[in-house]
Amino acid sequence: MIKTVLDVVIAGLLMGGIYAIIAVGFSLQYGVARVLNVAHGEFIMLGAFITWTFYTIVGINPLVSLVIVGPFTFIIGFLLHRILFTRLRISSPSPGDFEGNSMLASFGLLYIIQNAAILIWGAEVKGYSYLTSSVNIGGAVFATNRLVTALFAIGIGVAFYVFLARARIGKAIRAAAQDSTTAGLMGVHINLVLALCFGLGAMMAGFGGSLVSMMYSIQPAMGFQYTIIAIIVVVLGGLGSITGSFIGGFILGLVGSIVSHWQPALSLVAYYVLFMLLLLIRPKGIMGK
């Protein structure tokens, strides 16, 4: 019994790390840049496919390709915000209008990125095996890649948190998160900071995708389920709270692990039920103000 509990809990925490960084990226895009980015999962898919391509064709170690995937998805996200969302933000009459319009625009992006990926890589399921030897954690046995990816995810999350808390630009991001208009008046170059946030959000998704590809098989349509997970985690943690998203990621990882231990087909259903109950009972989330 105790061994089963331990199995489930550790599996949940290992998955939670990935959920956490994906959700932190989403939270940055929604919490600061006010873009409910439905295409978030597509950046995860891009990260996964780039990693796959480098590993199977060039032979680059997946962990090394994080260094390529990160800047690449960052630049795409940054440019997208500069070209698309900055324009939308200026042309929308109110913040509420911008939220609606940007969500729909990102829905268009979802189709563009996903179908471009199908044209480039084909629609079929792909995968590679990396670090599949097993490792023993306190009696529970896992593949090494799960442990490594979880450690990397936590490392990325912590590094990002330190960046937000310590760096000057991190301070500007936090100011913009609290009140972007006032931050702009105080001399923060607001369009740049928002674009940066969107780019960083895309980068976190890219990292998440790289890590996901080390454990699971990948396909161009894989992104959307991660978008859903990101939305749920962000609402769970409280919209706009980075720490909340981080904690929420681990909670959702645990919930997913518990439910799939008991009934694997119901894990997505369980996410939705949890999510809807949360919206009804405490829409502010655990860390919301």
Added chain:
Amino acid sequence: MKSLRVTPKSYLLPGIYLLVLILLATLPLYTPPYTIVLLTTIFMYVVLTVSWAIFSGPTKYLSLASAAFFGVGIYSAALLGKSLPLLAFVGVGAMASFVLAFLVGLLTLRLRGVYFTIFTFGLAELIRHFLLFWETNITGTRGRIVVLIDNDVVFYVMLVIFVLTLLAAYFIRRSKFGLALQSIGENEEAAAHRGINVTLVKVITFAISAFFMGAAGAIMATKWTYIDPYVAFNPLISFLPVLMAIFGGIGQIYGPVIGAVIFTYLEEVLLTKFSDYYMLIFGIILVVAILYLPKGLVGLVQKWRKRTPAVKQTPLSK
């Protein structure tokens, strides 16, 4: 205001509508079946878009539950199609959606803005995943066969739903009820202070819009003959009406109609000519439309005519 002015125009317009309706109703007599099938699809999207706009247009609550209501209609047809006559199961589909929307509305319409949007989207996904689980694990089947019904009959039923939806949209807009909806969209608290039962008005309108979506789903299911949760609760059905409405322009009733007609035709052309690139092009059109047509085609035409800004409502908010 306008009604004081008795001009020939006030007789002309209903006359034209009647003529168009007669033309549409007699179409199956002299057009090839393809036209009928295409028109049925166009009507379906017009019904979805207009009924979406009935609720989300004036109140500015962006609902993404269309797929849920449409899918409930589809499943009603699939479950009851063999045991009930056509109109009965279409009616059941519509009522089932109505009831679902009413309950969901009671639960969620106190949620503000983006929470409401996320919740409604989650609703369709929840039903879809639950059905998938149910079909694979409990009943051991995947998908269902729906009774096959003659194309012309489907066309006429869809035409009736289409006309009813437009009439409902028109009369709601013109009534005191519509004014109440508008004022909720402008300022909900002020509306409540004016004595409007905000919750009731919102919930009933939400349910009415779901009613037509459910009816459309029930009749369309008979055209597809085989359905499964992926087809019935396709998230695209939640997004398309929003896009079509924005593409056409939400301010007027004919905006969503125009948007739906053009978009459906475009979809048909893209699907047949560039099926590999269809979704890619679709995405690009979507982004461009949102970027350059914030008030839709209707807004664009009005801008060109340089009239006074008649379209006050901007797309989506909250």
